[in-house]
Amino acid sequence: MMAPELHAQATATTPKDSGVETSAEATPSAPEATPPQPDAAGSQTGVDPARVGLAGLGVPLVTAEDFERASTLIDARITDIEKTDHSDAQAPVSAAQGEAVTADPRIAPLQALRLEVQRRAALVGRLQEAQDALTDLQEQRATLKKAGLATKPPYGITLLDQFRSEQRSSEHDAEAAERAVAMAKQQIAAAEAKVAQANERRRRIRDQVEQAEAGADSGALARQLEAARLSALAAYFRQEAASRELELAQRQDDLARQRLSLLASKVERVKAHLVFTQAALDEQLKALDGREKDARERISALEEASNTAEGALFEARRRLRHTTAEQDKDLLQARVAAREAELAAARQGIEYLNQIVTDIAAARTLWQRRYALMQDDAPAAPASWLSGTDAILDAITEETQYIQARIASLRSIQLTLTQRLGEPRLDPEMRTAIQQRQAALDQQEGLAEQLLAFEDQLRALAQQFRAELTAAARARTFAQRLDALVVRLSGWWNQELFVFQDQGFYLRDMVTGGLVFVLVLAIVSFLKTLLRRTVLPRLNNAARGDERAPRALVLAFIRNTSQLFVLAVAFYAAMATSGLAQGQLQGWLWSVLVVVTWLQVGLWASAGAVDLIQRQRSHRERIDPSAVTGFGLMLFFARVGIWMLVLVSVLSHFDYPITGLIGALGVSGIAIAFAVQNILADVFSSMAIILDKPFRVGDFIVTGETLGVIEQIGVKTTQIRSLSGEQVIMSNTELLNSRIHNFKRMRERRVVFKLGVVYQTPPEMLERIPAMIEAIVRGQARARFDRAHFFEYADFALTFEVVYYVQGADYNLYMDIQQAINLAIYRAFREAGVEFAYPTQELILRRGQGMAKPAFDEGR
Template sequence: MNGISLRALALSRLPDHAERLGEPLKILIPTLPVLIGALWFGQVPLSSAQSTPDAGSPMDAQVTEAAQRVAFDPAGVGLPGFLDPRSSGDDFNRALALIDERLAELETPLSDLDQGESENFDDPRIARLEELHAAVQRGSVVAARIRAFDESVALSIAEIANGALVDVDPPFNLALLDRLHAEKHLAEVAHEDKSRLRRQAERRLEAIEPAYLDADRERRQARDRLAQSEEPGERVTLARALEQAQLAVLVAFEARQTAQYGVSLAQREESLAAAVVAQLAATIARVAPDVVFTREELDERLAEVQAREQALRARIQALIEAGDAAELAWFETRQRWESATDEAMRLRLEAETRAREAELTAARQGVEYLHQTVGLAGSVSQLLERRHALFVGAETEQWSVWLREVQDLVAQIDREQSFAQTELDALRMTQLGLERRLTLPDLGEELLAATTAQIRALEQQERDARERLAALDQTLALAEPVRNQLQISVRERSLAQHFAEARTQLDELWDREVFVFQDHGIDTRDLVMGLVAFALVLMLVSSLRFALRRVLLPKLTNGADPERRTYRAGVLALIRNTHPVFVLIVAFYAAMKVSGLVQGQVQVWLWTLLVIAFYLQLGIWATAALVDFVQRQRSRKERLDPSAVTGYGLLLFFLRVGVWIVVAVSVLAHFKYPIAGLIGALGVGGIAVAFAVQNILSDIFHSMAIILDKPFKVGDFVVAGEIAGVIDNIGVKTTRIRSLSGEMVVMSNTQLLGSTIRNFKPMRERRVVFKLGVIYQTSAEQLERLPKMIEEIVRAQRLTRFDRAHFMAYGDFALEFEVVYYVIGADYGLYMDIQQAINLALYRRFQQEGIQFAYPTQEVIVRRSPVPVPG
């Protein structure tokens, strides 16, 4: 309003109605209960008849309570009646007279001493009495303020009524209501200040209390020392020390009492400030229903705001030009300062540079302040228009929206006011520092001028800051009534209006932009639709799994049809091997696509991720289906051929590799990668790798030959070269053989198939050939019976089939017989048991028949030539 803040406007319009005491009483009657409550709880008397406290007044009650804590009679220190109640200035003067009399008594002996002795004599009780005198004087001042406050309460109440007096008949204009709101705002600020002073007084009283307790403890200790002493000279000194301690207690007592007076005064002032706020609130409540706000008044006030805004913009332009000039001057001064060599010149130029810098800062900061003030002017115009709409009852559906916006504006102004006040405090501290520099001696004319210019710049910056603070106060004073009126209007709305408001709020929330991603605004609608799509995909997958598990699987379980079992295997693979990450990726992509949250390159990335995840999931499904099919075939074959386990394991390995090769090639083909070149490169690389790992590949192919040709199986007893044992495991590269001696022999498949392998597992019967020999002295009849005896013994054994027994040859030392028979079975242990039984039976039978086994012997025949007869 033409540069005048609302606070200054309120102060300038306070009416002076002191001569009209009858009319304020009419205004005061409706708000009398509020005033009585505020004054009663604040212990403020209601009339001047109570201005002189009696024995029951709060001040005397505090004195009496404190006096009861003094555990000695002040007459002992020459102050009889010192703690008598003090309810007037005469009572305090009487206490001060007692202290003066006691001081005179203590100072009289000093006049009788010589000059030299009096200089060496120092009675500490005199200093204590002087402290006590000063403490009583301070308490007298505060008590006098309390009495003056109590005496002026009635006049203050009248002034409250006069300040809120409305000297015109209704209807009232809006300026009157704004004035009352401004006065109420000032009263609330004053009440907050009084509350702060009351809290400070209470903290001061709490800080003084320990000093009083310490002084009383020292008094008791001095009393005990005096009671225990028996030497007369020492007792005189201790008596003086006790009197000094008692005086210290009285000094602490008076300080505590003064602090209590301060608390009582602060409470009275706070209560009176609360009464002012209550009276103004009651007046506003009485005036508000009869206030009118016409369109002409609105246009007039809007014109004032617009004129104010134009003036501010002109000032902004002037400050910008001043700032440019200050910046140029600062730059030139700084260059001269940096290039100066003389120390005195450097100091002067440094001060001048700081002055130019302060001017530049003041100009730039002033521009910022004025821009903020211009922005507040726009808020004032909007508030005026909305206030007029409230008065005429328009825009019902927008009231709740307006209320939220005004509440946000009030909160923002509160924050900016706190920040502005902090800036003002900092500017004031800087000014005080510069003003303190002006008091330094030998400052010099140049430094004095530079410092003065710097202070003027800071003062200009302070004025601009205060103007911004005044604009904030004006906007706040206008926003608070609008907020209050909106709150009342919103509460009084009908149910249908509340529903309409809720619908409007939901529409605003639905279309509200939450954040910006890649220069695309994301609304609440987009987020909700994305979440719904995400949840629907998850629910759909869960429902599909449930349906397949509970509906389709039971139908495929019944019956032994191989085709049904195949379908069941596929369904199980689909249910059990659907990866949760794939489901989440599908749900996330659907959510992003439906809501439109992704645009441009991000959408391409998400589609690529989805395609890759889909092909990987296909690979998982295909692998699971093949594994299930092979496992079922393996289980059926394993019952017939246990060695098939290894073959199916190797087959599964190659099937998995093949599936994932197909998946990888499919992904590359989908993204139009040049597969032909890749395959050619892989072919050349595969040849190189094959040459590098040809031994490993040879073993792998030999393992395939073992699996396909089946020269032996796991569990077969084989002899390969010098190795004889049972096949324990057939691997991709090696085969493990458990030898007869117990150790595990590991042979590469290539080496194993390169040797001659004798497999004893397929053998159905074992042909046994053994020889035996008898001595040459055996008779011909015994030799003829021997084949028959051997046949009988062999046929007598179980699981044998006799073939033949013949007198085969004349040996070097025996007549040799050859026996051939078959053991029905491939077990080597069975063969040895039968052979042992045959050998034992032959031994017994030969003993019975008197036939002897031949053993290696050598017979030497010596022949002598005939002796010639002499002729």
């Protein structure tokens, strides 16, 4: 319909005030050389239809006659323009003008305007039809509310299914109507933008016309300006058409919703008086049986066709293999493709029909359950039946997607074949082969569409039954709902999630495994906390001194328990308890657990050995700082031994021939030992020194011709500081192989010395000498007397032997005491008149009788 502003502009314009052209240039009879005047700017488009030769468009377009008149007016204007262009083309053109005759720019916008007028005419008719349908629907609703359905109750299940099918179709129509409303709003926005663009272009051309010089081609500019006005007018009509389309979409949306409401009312009335008899069930089952019988007969026929197609395909391939002419290969390949399509059609058809037989069985089950549900013969069935119905719907969805993909693939191939059949020079035999292949593809597509149609019917039946089950589940008692919940939970609990290596994994197993896994982790965490907060404090209070072995073991358990070990134990316990670990998977998990367990044992044993050796080292270090030299080596050998044991144990679990490995290691060890036997001898000698402790750093020893103080005990050598000042370095093996005198460990020194007196000493004095010596020795503070005796008759003296002990290992102390004893004996003997003997020779001359005694004797 024409806007009021546009109509007003067409009926009342002022040349100067409104800017509307007063020249006759816009009319069909006016000469085109007259320069145009500015457009009016008061209306939405700024265009007066009369100014473009369409004065009839200025009146409202309401009826079909109005639109017919407007269309005729536009056609007449197009005809006038074409005649004018034809007369201009017949006139001679001067060379100075150099102007080429081209198509008039007003034709295209006039054609677009005519199209929009026709579109608006169609929309008016559709709006009227939608209004009539809406009125009729309102009357049906009033009749239903007043008199009910045309047929009298009771109603059969078939009528209910019919209304529900129509209800689902109306739901789809309502959704489509909502989308149409949204699209119509978008089209209005796009049409408004087009109107703005057209008006902008019209104003721009109008300004160019106003600024054109007097000698310019005013006729071409006038045509362009009129074309711009027509484009703006067509854009406005398109905007009006978009508004009518939005109105139509809204009316159709209202119609779909009211139809949906009417069908819902019909469904409720049918459900209120629904009767599902055994006869109705038998009728449905009989129809399914007949359909199944027909499907099986078709399967038998397709099996025979498949066998025939198999033989034909074999023969076609044989001919293709034995042909030598290149020009025949294309034809033979086409025939092979046709036979393959026939075989595929037969086999795929068998597959489709078998699926139909399966769907018929599902439909039979659904009908029987519907009958049982309506007869209230299954008090606890809705929960389990609901899950089964959902499974049927999921299977239908998957099968439908597969069939649609197959149909799309077949249609793509058929399109290619159709294009080949359109070639004019195609060989007749090739055409026949392609047509045979296309026929086979058509047959396959037809069977697929039949299966798709039956899938749609089965989906509708399943959806109806599901809605009935849901309603029945809501109407049941609390006990029935509880039983239904138990059934549903049981189905959920026993649901198979996925399959791995032909082993099903169920939800119950996954949940049980997860709970066991978390429980094991919680138990381990609780044990660690218990040991840390309860056991360790008690062990700390009970431990005295270095007696901390239990505490050390607990600490080793807490600190050296690997998280990987805990996770492996928890995972294996979860898998074994839940039953998920079966077959080969259980063997893999057990092997992993054994390896991780041995690694954990190695960590615990290594930590225990480190703690034991460190405690021994600390204890020895407090007693003797020099005793810690070899503990690092002992720790190294302990760790190597532990991890070698772990490695052998792991290999033994995997049935590895460890005897050969141990033998190889033994031979290798012997070879290495021979190569480094001197080094190993010194290393083990160092271990012997550390363990046996024959001497320590700071001890004074005498070994062979070496005597001195120990400065350092190494892995291979020992350093000795001799009395003469130099450092003597000896290998540990050589040192241990010699006799070692350790004077540092001497608690007291036993001293034995002898002294002699002359033979002229009286016997009484000889008896007094031991007592004199005893008194002298006992008089020393750090000396302990043992004995003093008349020992022997020596060559030149009467010898006494004295034994006493110096209470101390210091050599200087010994020498001081010995010196004091010697001085005291010397003084005592001098006072008593006892002479010390010393080596002398005495010469005795003997003469005969009468010989006088010698006048002298040769003394001592």
